[in-house]
Amino acid sequence: xxxxxxxxxxxxxxxxxxxxxxxxxxxxxxxxxxxxxxxxxxxxxxxxxxxxxxxxxxxxxxxxxxxxxxxxxxxxxxxxxxxxxxxxxxxxxxxxxxxxxxxxxxxxxxxxxxxxxxxxxxxxxxxxxxxxxxxxxxxxxxxxxxxxxxxxxxxxx
Amino acid sequence: xxxxxxxxxxxxxxxxxxxxxxxxxxxxxxxxxxxxxxxxxxxxxxxxxxxxxxxxxxxxxxxxxxxxxxxxxxxxxxxxxxxxxxxxxxxxxxxxxxxxxxxxxxxxxxxxxxxxxxxxxxxxxxxxxxxxxxxxxxxxxxxxxxxxxxxxxxxxxxxxxxxxxxxxxxxxxxxxxxxxxxxxxxxxxxxxxxxxxxxxxxxxxxxxxxxxxxxxxxxxxxxxxxxxxxxxxxxxxxxxxxxxxxxxxxxxxxxxxxxxxxxxxxxxxxxxxxxxxxxxxxxxxxxxxxxxxxxxxxxxxxxxxxxxxxxxxxxxxxxxxxxxxxxxxxxxxxxxxxxxxxxxxxxxxxxxxxxxxxxxxxxxxxxxxxxxxxxxxxxxxxxxxxxxxxxxxxxxxxxxxxxxxxxxxxxxxxxxxxxxxxxxxxxxxxxxxxxxxxxxxxxxxxxxxxxxxxxxxxxxxxxxxxxxxxxxxxxxxxxx
Numbered sequence: 341x342x343x344x345x346x347x348x349x350x351x352x353x354x355x356x357x358x359x360x361x362x363x364x365x366x367x368x369x370x371x372x373x374x375x376x377x378x379x380x381x382x383x384x385x386x387x388x389x390x391x392x393x394x395x396x397x398x399x400x401x402x403x404x405x406x407x408x409x410x411x412x413x414x415x416x417x418x419x420x421x422x423x424x425x426x427x428x429x430x431x432x433x434x435x436x437x438x439x440x441x442x443x444x445x446x447x448x449x450x451x452x453x454x455x456x457x458x459x460x461x462x463x464x465x466x467x468x469x470x471x472x473x474x475x476x477x478x479x480x481x482x483x484x485x486x487x488x489x490x491x492x493x494x495x496x497x
Numbered sequence: 498x499x500x501x502x503x504x505x506x507x508x509x510x511x512x513x514x515x516x517x518x519x520x521x522x523x524x525x526x527x528x529x530x531x532x533x534x535x536x537x538x539x540x541x542x543x544x545x546x547x548x549x550x551x552x553x554x555x556x557x558x559x560x561x562x563x564x565x566x567x568x569x570x571x572x573x574x575x576x577x578x579x580x581x582x583x584x585x586x587x588x589x590x591x592x593x594x595x596x597x598x599x600x601x602x603x604x605x606x607x608x609x610x611x612x613x614x615x616x617x618x619x620x621x622x623x624x625x626x627x628x629x630x631x632x633x634x635x636x637x638x639x640x641x642x643x644x645x646x647x648x649x650x651x652x653x654x655x656x657x658x659x660x661x662x663x664x665x666x667x668x669x670x671x672x673x674x675x676x677x678x679x680x681x682x683x684x685x686x687x688x689x690x691x692x693x694x695x696x697x698x699x700x701x702x703x704x705x706x707x708x709x710x711x712x713x714x715x716x717x718x719x720x721x722x723x724x725x726x727x728x729x730x731x732x733x734x735x736x737x738x739x740x741x742x743x744x745x746x747x748x749x750x751x752x753x754x755x756x757x758x759x760x761x762x763x764x765x766x767x768x769x770x771x772x773x774x775x776x777x778x779x780x781x782x783x784x785x786x787x788x789x790x791x792x793x794x795x796x797x798x799x800x801x802x803x804x805x806x807x808x809x810x811x812x813x814x815x816x817x818x819x820x821x822x823x824x825x826x827x828x829x830x831x832x833x834x835x836x837x838x839x840x841x842x843x844x845x846x847x848x849x850x851x852x853x854x855x856x857x858x859x860x861x862x863x864x865x866x867x868x869x870x871x872x873x874x875x876x877x878x879x880x881x882x883x884x885x886x887x888x889x890x891x892x893x894x895x896x897x898x899x900x901x902x903x904x905x906x907x908x909x910x911x912x913x914x915x916x917x918x919x920x921x922x923x924x925x926x927x928x929x930x931x932x933x934x935x936x937x938x939x940x941x942x943x944x945x946x947x948x949x950x951x952x953x954x955x956x957x958x959x960x961x962x963x964x965x966x967x968x969x970x971x972x973x974x975x976x977x
Contacts, residue, residue: 354787376727
């Protein structure tokens, strides 16, 4: 079976740990990976791609030292290998301009504000995961327990 | 506010002649005692005065336009127009306009002696020097220049006063707000800090009674200080995941405790097996650690916000600025030992100040410099701290004696466009882990320096960045 990865990006390890913990119900069907910054995330995606695995979702913080989340998501959006990858901005500090860029250049699928609630985060991620799996033509039956049922039925109808 | 311009020689010479020829007749001098009115506003005055000794002040109050009324308060308020000392001419406008009516009320500030000419005075040596009016042109120019200067000085002083007022109003608002926040947060954060410690301690005890490995795992998580890069940690976790056929979260925990195969052998298979099934005890310990780090961080914010608000300052006379600089360096000994520190602490006039506030100013600037140099991996990091003092000649409104402290480093340049921004609250370039900058350091510096009516200068280029703080030895006393 193929491996679908969800990558969380944040420069604050403590925040990263919390996101990862909140998404743990998706494991072991989905693989959770963490990256400490834009560069780290891009390297990781390169590695996942060369292993022949998938990047289902990238969840990124906005304000990070070397480059911000919007720049990362724009790079991901521009890379044809990750055309179907869903993108989420998870932030407490995005400015108005950041948000505009995130939508126009990063083509983000969702914007989650910090502090977040686990339930909401999980619901959004499941929805996006469902869309990713259906778009990529991956057999969704293997993943039933981590998919969003209404999204699934709406798409399959 | 006596305004005497350094006039050029070719203007001064004729003035000297005029003073000698027209204003040295002992019969045409008058004396006024301090407080005496020389002439009232609107009073008839046919004399042009030269101040020989003493000092005088001119006031003016608003004149009502005939047929209109003015609020009493406005109509009776007197404004100072100028002050004059020896060498100044008075009633110039009334005399040369031939209105012969004084536009100001002029009062002697000290015992004053004036010499005068009046409208009956004849021109002396008219063949050589021209008519009376012609001879007095230098006086008019002198007066015009003086008035110009007066207007400029007044406007500049007013602007400066307004700026200071605005700043101090902002500081007061910020102070009230931050004192309130600090007070409210202090208790909440205190509870979190102490209870976390308590819970962690007892949890470990309970775990130890049950299973030695579990309490050990908890302790590893609680004490975890690994600064391994995320990518490296990921690689180790992946290695354990594959080699030991471990689930991903367990492998990640193991990567935190065991970095390589050699260490793995040392820990033995029993421990590894235990981690596989009980890694969450490590996570529990790590959670407690995060709670504590976060609480500590919050405590730091509360302390910084309190400082930002100020209020508890006790300023005393006779504070040596060098003592505060030494205190700051002692506080930062641990951090300073990794760099070269050059000091040049020249003796300075004593300040009226709160020692702890001064120490706070230097510590914040030094800490920032250290962080910047560390972050940029500056080769041969060096700081230079110097104290000196100087006299400032400038607007009458400002104090004249200053103590200067300059703190330089050879770290990265601060971009020109953020020179002003770095003093704003919530501006930070540091954002790494929970230990990131609060963005309050330099705004505290700004507030403290402002509260002493001091100034901060920042110059920065590729080779050197210098913060220069100037603190007046005397406090501001306003206009006169």
